[in-house]
Amino acid sequence: MLDTGFDAFAEHPVTLWPEGLREQVDETIDALYEPVNNEHCALQVQPGAGARRPQPTGARTR
Numbered sequence: 001m002l003d004t005g006f007d008a009f010a011e012h013p014v015t016l017w018p019e020g021l022r023e024q025v026d027e028t029i030d031a032l033y034e035p036v037n038n039e040h041c042a043l044q045v046q047p048g049a050g051a052r053r054p055q056p057t058g059a060r061t062r
Helices: 020-045
Strands: none
Touching: none
């Protein structure tokens, strides 16, 4: 959808799903979808998930 859904509004054409790479793009998306979404869901069900964000190294706390 992002590859064609906004064509009417685009000033410069962008191809996010090029014909010659579609199989590789689809395989990569399929390989990433399950682990990324499962990790996100696992974090959501853990008690206290999202209650605190880890601070970057060297960050000051108030």
